[in-house]
Amino acid sequence: MLSTQVAQLQQSIPAGLADADAVVAGFDDALVGGFARVGDEAAAALAALAGAVAGTPLHDRVAEAVAKVTAGSFSQEDLASLAGARSALLGAAHDALLGQFDAAVGRERTPWSAPVGVPAEASAPRGAARAWLHETAVAGWRGVDHDLLSAVGAPVEAALAEPGLRRLAVLLDGLAAELRASLPVAMMSQVPARRWADLWSRAVLLAQDWSVPDDEVETISGRLLPLGVDIHEHGTAVGVQVHGVLEPSDGRPARLVRTTVTAAKVETITGPAVWRLLQAHPVLLAALAQRRAVTVTDLPLRGGDLRWIDGQARPGEPADPFATARLLLAPAVAAATAPLDRHPTVIAEPVLLEGYTVRHDDGLTVEWDGQQLPVAVDRLPAAGPLTPALVAASSCCLGLLRFDGGRWLVQPLAVRATVKRKPVEAHNGDWAEGVTDPKVAKAEAKAGDAVAVLRERAGRLLRR
Amino acid sequence: MTDADGTAWRGRSVLAVVPPARPRKLAKVPFVELADGRLQGVVSSGSDIERVYVSSVAAGTHAYHCSTNNNRPCGGLRGAPCKHLEALAEEAVLQYGVDRVARYLRVDAGDGVGSGSDLLARMDTRHEPTPAAVVFSRFLRHLAYLELPDSTTALPELHWFPATGAAR
Numbered sequence: 001m002l003s004t005q006v007a008q009l010q011q012s013i014p015a016g017l018a019d020a021d022a023v024v025a026g027f028d029d030a031l032v033g034g035f036a037r038v039g040d041e042a043a044a045a046l047a048a049l050a051g052a053v054a055g056t057p058l059h060d061r062v063a064e065a066v067a068k069v070t071a072g073s074f075s076q077e078d079l080a081s082l083a084g085a086r087s088a089l090l091g092a093a094h095d096a097l098l099g100q101f102d103a104a105v106g107r108e109r110t111p112w113s114a115p116v117g118v119p120a121e122a123s124a125p126r127g128a129a130r131a132w133l134h135e136t137a138v139a140g141w142r143g144v145d146h147d148l149l150s151a152v153g154a155p156v157e158a159a160l161a162e163p164g165l166r167r168l169a170v171l172l173d174g175l176a177a178e179l180r181a182s183l184p185v186a187m188m189s190q191v192p193a194r195r196w197a198d199l200w201s202r203a204v205l206l207a208q209d210w211s212v213p214d215d216e217v218e219t220i221s222g223r224l225l226p227l228g229v230d231i232h233e234h235g236t237a238v239g240v241q242v243h244g245v246l247e248p249s250d251g252r253p254a255r256l257v258r259t260t261v262t263a264a265k266v267e268t269i270t271g272p273a274v275w276r277l278l279q280a281h282p283v284l285l286a287a288l289a290q291r292r293a294v295t296v297t298d299l300p301l302r303g304g305d306l307r308w309i310d311g312q313a314r315p316g317e318p319a320d321p322f323a324t325a326r327l328l329l330a331p332a333v334a335a336a337t338a339p340l341d342r343h344p345t346v347i348a349e350p351v352l353l354e355g356y357t358v359r360h361d362d363g364l365t366v367e368w369d370g371q372q373l374p375v376a377v378d379r380l381p382a383a384g385p386l387t388p389a390l391v392a393a394s395s396c397c398l399g400l401l402r403f404d405g406g407r408w409l410v411q412p413l414a415v416r417a418t419v420k421r422k423p424v425e426a427h428n429g430d431w432a433e434g435v436t437d438p439k440v441a442k443a444e445a446k447a448g449d450a451v452a453v454l455r456e457r458a459g460r461l462l463r464r
Numbered sequence: 465m466t467d468a469d470g471t472a473w474r475g476r477s478v479l480a481v482v483p484p485a486r487p488r489k490l491a492k493v494p495f496v497e498l499a500d501g502r503l504q505g506v507v508s509s510g511s512d513i514e515r516v517y518v519s520s521v522a523a524g525t526h527a528y529h530c531s532t533n534n535n536r537p538c539g540g541l542r543g544a545p546c547k548h549l550e551a552l553a554e555e556a557v558l559q560y561g562v563d564r565v566a567r568y569l570r571v572d573a574g575d576g577v578g579s580g581s582d583l584l585a586r587m588d589t590r591h592e593p594t595p596a597a598v599v600f601s602r603f604l605r606h607l608a609y610l611e612l613p614d615s616t617t618a619l620p621e622l623h624w625f626p627a628t629g630a631a632r
Contacts, residue, residue, distance in 0.1 A: 025475065146501045157605065160612060171621040180499055181482040181564070190473040195624065198477050202621055232622035235485070236609050239622045262619055264612035267485040268559065271629060280614050305618040341620040345477040348623065378480055382629030405476040411626075451610070453490040458607040460514065 001105055001351040001401075003368035009104040009408060010371075014096035020089045021406070023052045027086055028197040034140020035069050043070045046082070053085045076130045079137055083204035086197070091342035097403050098347055102334075105351070107256075112336040114302050120211035125158035125165055129172060129207040133200060141196055142186050144179050152176040160264070168206040170262070174234040175199040177267075198345065205340060217302045222248040223316065224257070224294045224306070225324040226287055227350045228398050228413030229429040231274075231381040235267040238274040240429075242284065243350045243400070243413070245328040246296075246306065256334040256350065259284070259299075259306040269450045271382040272435045276451050283313040288429030293319040304335030321414055321427065325352040325398050348400040353410060358392045366397070366410060376402055376411040384428040385437055386412055393417040393424075477624060484629050485559045493555040495603045498568045503556055504599045506533075507548040517548045518596035518603075521584075523569045527592035533600045541591060545584055553580025 026045030033042060046066040053062050058081070065081035068074040102109055132152050139148060152172060159169035175196065182188055225245045232239040239262035246257045261284060263277040278285060287294045293316035300307040329352060337346060353373075359365045364375035379402075380386045391397070394415035402409045414427040435441040473479060494516075496505040504520035507530075517538055519530040530538035530548045540546030545553075556565045557580040566573035571586050 021475075028474075146499075150500055153605075163613065163615065163617075166615045166617060167619055167621060170619060174621075174625055178481045183568070192476070192479060192481050193474045195477050195479060195481065199621070199624060206621075231627035232619075232625050233484070233627035234622075234625040235482075237619075237622065237625070238627070239619055241618075241622075258618070260616065260618045260622075262615045262617075262622070264609040266606055266609050268488065268490055270484055271487055273487075274627075278614070302618075307618075308616045337620075343477075346620050346623045376626075378628045379478075379626040380629075381627035382484070383627055402478075404478050405472060447487045448489045448491060450487070450490050454494060454607060454610055457494045457508075458610055461516070462604060462607055462611070 001353055003356075003371040005104045006368070006371050006373055006408075009100060012100050012104070014093070014100060017093055017096060020052065020093050023048050024086055024089055024197075025194065027082070028193040031137065031197050031200065032141045032191050032193050034138055034143050035074070036072075036138045036140070036143070038070050038072065046070055049082065049085050049089075052089055056088070058085055058088060076134050079134060080204055080208060083201040086201050087205060087340070087343070090198075090344060091339065094337070094342040094344050094347060097344055098337075098349075101347070101349055101401065106330070107334050107349070109334040109336055112303060112339060114217060114338070115213060116339055117210050117212040120209045122209050123162070123165070125155055125162060126168070126207045126209055128155035128158060129168055129203065131155075132172075133204050133207060136200065141179070141191050141193070144183070144185050146183065149176055149180050149183075164211070166262075168203065170234075170237045171199060171203050171206065173236050175203065177235045198343065202343075217300045217307075219298045220246065220248055220255075220301045220306070221250075221297045221299070222246050222295075224259075224287075224296050224313075225319050225321075225328065226291075226294070226429070227321050227325055227329070228400075228427060229288055229384075229432075230348060230400060230411070230413065231383050231428060232262075233270070233274065233381070233383075236264055238263055238265050238277060240278065240288075241348075242288065242429075243348070245324055245332045247328075254328055254332045255301075255304070256329075256332040257301065257304050257306045258348075259308045261308050266454065269454070272384075272431050272440065272444055273450055274383050275432050275434075278432075281308060281310040283310050283315055284308060285432040286315050287313075288427075289431070289433035290315075291318060291321060291427065292316055303338055321398055322352070322396065322416065322425075325350070344403045347403050348411075350413075351399055351401050351410065353397045353399065354395070356395065356397075358394065360392050364388060364391055374407065374409045376404075376409040379411040381428060383431060385426040385430050385440075386415060386428060390417050390419070390424070390426055391415055393419055398427075478626060480628055483561070483564075486561070488555060488558040493551050495606055496552060496556045496559055497602070497606075498556070498560065498565065499602070500598070502599075503552065503565065503569055504602075505552045505556070506600065506603045507551050516600075516603075518599045519546075519548045519552045520594060520599055521545075521549065521553070521569060521587070521589070522592075522594075525592075526569065526571075526587040526589045527594075528589050529592060529594045531593075531596045533596050535596050537593070543591070545589060550581055550584065553584050556580060557583065 030042035050066040062085040065078035159165040394417035396416040398414040399410040509515035
């Protein structure tokens with residue numbers, strides 16, 4: 001990505017973005033106080049939400065839901081309508097922002113064509129989740145208490161037991177842990193209103209009895225060249241999402257794809273130890289740690305999401321991710337995001353940044369002549385070798401472009417830097433097969449093997 | 465890291481509301497949590513590998529209890545918190561930091577409070593038996609996470625939960 005492209009991106013803020021943001025912020029504030037008693041300000045915010053979707057097929061349902069919530073007597077369906085309207089606004093913001101990005105860098109993107117899903121049979125865990133989300137909306141974030149948080153245990157446990165509901169389970173568990181750690185919310189000087197409303201709305205949508213057919217996706221074979229890995233983690237989940245360029249074996253144009261593997265974990269397993277939970281995917285881990293290409297056969301592809309099946313992957317020749325980015329990123333064709341998943345936060349576009357300097361003050365900022373791009377420093381994981389110091393010393397970076405808090409940021413996945421006059425290269429996935437930095441490895445060894453200790457305890461105490 | 469200034473918190477989708485737990489050795493105290501209005505956890509017995517103690521301190525009232533998972537009271541409770549409770553408090557401070565534990569338990573931790581035993585000393589504690597079953601079943605559920613199968617479904621919601629920690 002060139003500095004002129006960064007300039008174009010930052011100058012072309014989509015029309016209507018600020019208005020959509022203000023409507024969403026109003027709804028989010030209303031959810032802080034809860035819907036048990038809707039005051040004048042919250043009523044106006046809800047009316048604005050209905051107004052924002054006027055002229056769309058959502059309008060009638062949302063207007064009705066707003067009237068009922070304002071009157072104080074509402075159902076789970078009404079909340080789903082509100083969550084749907086909020087998600088539609090943020091989905092539109094996503095589309096506009098991504099459109100600006102594609103225009104700025106010249107990225108080609110295929111439109112969404114896979115099915116979006118069909119109504120599914122009623123499921124008890126989903127029903128329990130909806131009931132909890134309803135109670136939460138009534139209480140508002142300021143009204144959340146220990147009892148309400150204890151009540152989320154049952155739906156989370158039930159959803160975890162069903163592989164098809166893993167998304168809902170992981171989301172609810174992450175939200176509940178944050179609320180638990182924030183009690184009493186009334187004592188917080190500021191509530192993360194946008195974030196929690198995002199998570200709540202997502203959960204409401206995922207808790208609807210709706211399913212996406214698994215069998216109607218294309219499969220693809222070819223050579224996958226990893227660009228980098230984005231690591232996600234909360235107390236009870238870890239996920240790694242590998243971004244790469246897939247060269248189909250049938251000679252079609254190269255595609256920009258992502259593949260994700262996740263594992264359940266506990267809070268005390270963190271840092272480099274999380275890689276040990278993903279050992280069921282040895283080919284993927286080897287490709288990351290050894291910076292290799294992978295040959296994949298008949299993997300399901302839905303949009304840009306390649307479903308990983310380790311047994312259908314073979315490690316290939318060494319492949320330098322920076323070379324992949326330089327040669328293949330520009331011509332590779334990206335895919336649209338599934339409609340219901342669209343939100344500015346899921347924008348994670350691989351970019352290669354070069355020839356910059358890094359300014360180090362209140363955070364880190366990548367700078368060219370007159371152009372600046374802040375670095376998402378708190379997205380540097382303890383599970384990999386990248387540190388703020390290394391990013392500050394870098395001159396070349398493979399990263400993901402993100403949008404949050406009204407601005408674009410870059411999340412580094414790999415850097416080339418000069419440290420003590422020597423060239424250094426570091427990638428997020430370098431430790432996928434074990435820590436390679438002796439200092440960090442020593443600290444890890446000292447802390448002991450958390451996974452092993454807990455597995456021993458589990459073996460002894462579970463199933464008695 | 466993210467600072468707690470108002471507008472940034474209200475308007476951002478991604479921020480570290482909960483700092484990640486700090487790594488600690490798990491052999492002695494495999495499980496610590498701040499939940500259900502208590503600091504609670506499980507302490508491995510020093511003498512019997514099959515036995516664990518369930519210890520807890522309630523937020524606000526500072527009522528404490530320690531027993532085996534079969535509800536047999538801990539022999540170390542003689543009018544004061546036993547060594548299991550001390551260990552629980554120490555490990556909680558390692559895992560969450562002293563401020564978060566003090567805030568949750570509603571302890572006025574002034575200057576000079578750095579360890580779990582300092583915190584216990586600041587509390588007006590009293591003994592009050594509570595059933596071990598609730599905490600023990602939470603521990604078993606905690607362990608059960610490690611038995612769940614992996615998933616290869618895309619989880620777009622995880623974009624709200626970036627792994628962090630290199631900035632510490």
